Amino acid sequence: MFFHKVTSIFLHKMNKIKAQPLLNYIENFISLTDEEVDILLQNISFRNYLKGQYIAQQGDVCKSSYFVVKGCTKMFYLDDIGQEHIIMFSIENWWTGDLGSYIAQLPSDYHVQCLEPTQVITFSYEDREVLFEKIPKLERFFRLIIERALVSTNKRLVRNFSLTAKARYIYFKEQYPEIEKRIPQYMIASYLGITKEFLSKIKRQLLND
Amino acid sequence: MFFHKVTSIFLHKMNKIKAQPLLNYIENFISLTDEEVDILLQNISFRNYLKGQYIAQQGDVCKSSYFVVKGCTKMFYLDDIGQEHIIMFSIENWWTGDLGSYIAQLPSDYHVQCLEPTQVITFSYEDREVLFEKIPKLERFFRLIIERALVSTNKRLVRNFSLTAKARYIYFKEQYPEIEKRIPQYMIASYLGITKEFLSKIKRQLLND
DNA sequence: AAAAAAGATTAAACTAGTTTAACTTTTAAT
DNA sequence: ATTAAAAGTTAAACTAGTTTAATCTTTTTT
Numbered sequence: 458m459f460f461h462k463v464t465s466i467f468l469h470k471m472n473k474i475k476a477q478p479l480l481n482y483i484e485n486f487i488s489l490t491d492e493e494v495d496i497l498l499q500n501i502s503f504r505n506y507l508k509g510q511y512i513a514q515q516g517d518v519c520k521s522s523y524f525v526v527k528g529c530t531k532m533f534y535l536d537d538i539g540q541e542h543i544i545m546f547s548i549e550n551w552w553t554g555d556l557g558s559y560i561a562q563l564p565s566d567y568h569v570q571c572l573e574p575t576q577v578i579t580f581s582y583e584d585r586e587v588l589f590e591k592i593p594k595l596e597r598f599f600r601l602i603i604e605r606a607l608v609s610t611n612k613r614l615v616r617n618f619s620l621t622a623k624a625r626y627i628y629f630k631e632q633y634p635e636i637e638k639r640i641p642q643y644m645i646a647s648y649l650g651i652t653k654e655f656l657s658k659i660k661r662q663l664l665n666d
Numbered sequence: 667m668f669f670h671k672v673t674s675i676f677l678h679k680m681n682k683i684k685a686q687p688l689l690n691y692i693e694n695f696i697s698l699t700d701e702e703v704d705i706l707l708q709n710i711s712f713r714n715y716l717k718g719q720y721i722a723q724q725g726d727v728c729k730s731s732y733f734v735v736k737g738c739t740k741m742f743y744l745d746d747i748g749q750e751h752i753i754m755f756s757i758e759n760w761w762t763g764d765l766g767s768y769i770a771q772l773p774s775d776y777h778v779q780c781l782e783p784t785q786v787i788t789f790s791y792e793d794r795e796v797l798f799e800k801i802p803k804l805e806r807f808f809r810l811i812i813e814r815a816l817v818s819t820n821k822r823l824v825r826n827f828s829l830t831a832k833a834r835y836i837y838f839k840e841q842y843p844e845i846e847k848r849i850p851q852y853m854i855a856s857y858l859g860i861t862k863e864f865l866s867k868i869k870r871q872l873l874n875d
Numbered sequence: 876a877a878a879a880a881a882g883a884t885t886a887a888a889c890t891a892g893t894t895t896a897a898c899t900t901t902t903a904a905t
Numbered sequence: 906a907t908t909a910a911a912a913g914t915t916a917a918a919c920t921a922g923t924t925t926a927a928t929c930t931t932t933t934t935t
Binding site: 851863866867869870 | 881882883884885886
Binding site: 540560603613617 | 751766798808812814824859
């Protein structure tokens with residue numbers, strides 16, 4: 458009994474350390490009391506993936522939403538002719554998982570795969586609902602971050618309509634220099650909605666300017 | 667004094683009737699008590715626009731978010747060469763306004779213009795914050811609807827990457843038959859990210875199938 | 876009813892981006 | 906160190922969608 462208590466306190470402290478990036482991130486939007494942090498820690502879990510491993514798969518219900526603590530993932534759609542369309546990359550302090558599948562608990566349209574060894578914090582659908590009940594402030598937190606995500610997706614949509622591939626690539630390089638270094642070119646091409654060959658051509662053009 | 671009270675009750679009842687579509691819409695996500703409905707009504711306002719009128723303009727801070735009770739609007743981006751890129755149409759029971767400008771209270775990238783005489787309910791930034799304080803459940807409501815909006819924008823982004831213009835048009839027609847009837851073709855072309863001439867060509871192709 | 880304005884169509888010339896296929900460079904595995 | 910696999914480049918032929926410009930149709934205004 459005593460031993461169990463010590464172990465549990467120890468584990469709790471470990472988890473608090475591992476969750477620190479998430480706690481810092483949350484602190485940008487709302488403030489949590491120590492008790493609330495404890496409740497939060499009891500309703501999330503930690504998981505590590507290897508490079509290449511799938512966090513979620515097209516066709517399966519996306520049971521959790523994932524906060525990336527360390528590493529890098531891609532979320533992509535595999536179309537009828539087997540082509541991969543990258544929807545987003547997620548690095549440290551960003552989220553991944555198919556929100557559509559998660560909120561409706563329906564089969565997902567997308568795969569989520571690790572491009573590096575990746576450490577995530579998972580919010581299962583059920584646990585998140587429990588958290589909303591116990592800490593209503595978290596509704597605000599998620600509202601705020603989802604509002605921001607919607608704004609950036611809208612802006613990306615507009616860029617895809619109004620900019621050429623070259624301008625989109627320049628924008629990407631400026632906006633996400635770290636991501637550009639960590640990820641193969643052919644995936645960046647997919648994210649930009651062009652072929653790897655054409656991205657190669659654009660890069661050569663930029664060198665000649 | 668008595669007269670004033672009667673007037674105010676009368677106005678309140680009027681507003682409740684006018685706000686009914688919004689109240690029904692909210693009821694799909696959360697339940698409000700009568701008192702909460704009263705508070706809500708005190709923190710929203712009603713406005714009518716003529717066809718062609720601008721609800722919001724590129725460059726101005728978007729001070730409110732708008733729920734469309736009746737009518738139809740387009741939100742669009744005007745690029746460097748004066749071309750219009752339609753981001754979304756909003757009809758009855760949908761929202762409009764530049765969320766990015768609204769949440770950050772920064773100048774907007776988009777115009778919002780009425781395509782028909784349009785009746786909206788406006789949520790000013792300040793009043794919405796008051797509402798969140800007085801009715802925390804509304805955080806949940808807005809989280810839920812923004813989650814849904816993000817999912818549909820993501821899906822649209824994927825369609826723009828993975829489908830041809832023809833397939834996108836077919837999808838649009840199937841998904842939004844009412845919108846297609848109410849809006850000129852050249853605006854639908856803009857929404858789909860193609861020229862009106864090419865949409866014309868696609869329509870002829872579809873007739874010949 | 877006539878005139879004007881707005882929207883839709885057609886077709887030819889063009890271009891941004893794709894496809895295919897061969898080749899080079901870099902990274903990972905033995 | 907060698908080999909294999911993965912990633913990146915090049916170039917020619919191609920195509921989905923654009924541009925320009927003229928014409929036709931529908932709607933709105935007077």
